[in-house]
Amino acid sequence: MLHINLTSVFRLSKCVVAEMRRQGGGQIINMASVFGTTAFPGAASYSAAKAGVIALTRSMAVDYAPAGVTVNAIAPGLILTDMTRARLTGDPRYRALMLEGTPLGRPGRPEDVAGAAVFLASADADFVTGHVLTVDG
Numbered sequence: 001m002l003h004i005n006l007t008s009v010f011r012l013s014k015c016v017v018a019e020m021r022r023q024g025g026g027q028i029i030n031m032a033s034v035f036g037t038t039a040f041p042g043a044a045s046y047s048a049a050k051a052g053v054i055a056l057t058r059s060m061a062v063d064y065a066p067a068g069v070t071v072n073a074i075a076p077g078l079i080l081t082d083m084t085r086a087r088l089t090g091d092p093r094y095r096a097l098m099l100e101g102t103p104l105g106r107p108g109r110p111e112d113v114a115g116a117a118v119f120l121a122s123a124d125a126d127f128v129t130g131h132v133l134t135v136d137g
Contacts (some may be wrong), residue, residue, distance in 0.1 A: 005049035010056060013071075017064055025068025029120050030057045032075040034136050038101075050075075054132050061130030070129040074116045077136025080107040104137035 009030055020026030035043055036050030057073040064071055078084060078098045084107065088095045099105055116133050119125055 001045035002049045002052070005046065006052040006056070009053055013056075013060060017060075017067070017069060020064075020069045021067040026070075027121050027125075028060065028064070028069060028071040029117055030071070030073040032057065032073040032132055034075050034077045034101075034134060036075060037132075037134075057132065058130045065129055070120075070125070072120045072125070072128060072130070073132045074113060074120070075132050075134045075136070076108065076113050077134070078102055078107040079113060079135075080109055102137040106137065108135060108137050 013028055013030075016026070016028065020028075030053050032053045033046070033050040035047045036052075036054045038047075040047060054073060054075070057071055061071040078101075080088075084098075088098070088107065098107075112135050116135050120128065120131075120133065
């Protein structure tokens with residue numbers, strides 16, 4: 001879990017930042033999760049990995065800012081995907097638990113996360129770095 005959700009983020013960022021430095025800047029957008037800021041039953045390793053992504057994002061933002069590289073993260077909450085759709089329709093207790101923590105009372109759409117990424121990659125976010133944008137309804 002840590003290797004896939006944290007170590008890979010670190011290694012990939014190291015690979016791309018060298019090119020970004022050469023070209024005078026760029027944006028790194030990491031995928032965190034609300035699980036990285038809140039405890040959920042049975043999700044210790046996933047939560048630890050996503051908390052690590054948040055800390056890594058903030059550290060890299062400081063390290064890479066002099067090179068003109070912004071580093072931010074998106075922390076989605078409950079987003080309706082094939083994986084979550086099956087759980088939401090198959091387990092009423094899971095649905096109630098997940099929607100209880102969602103102020104809008106519904107899951108988000110993949111487009112909601114994509115919109116956050118488009119913003120962070122745009123010129124409108126040129127002065128945003130080290131931020132974790134929560135997309136959790």
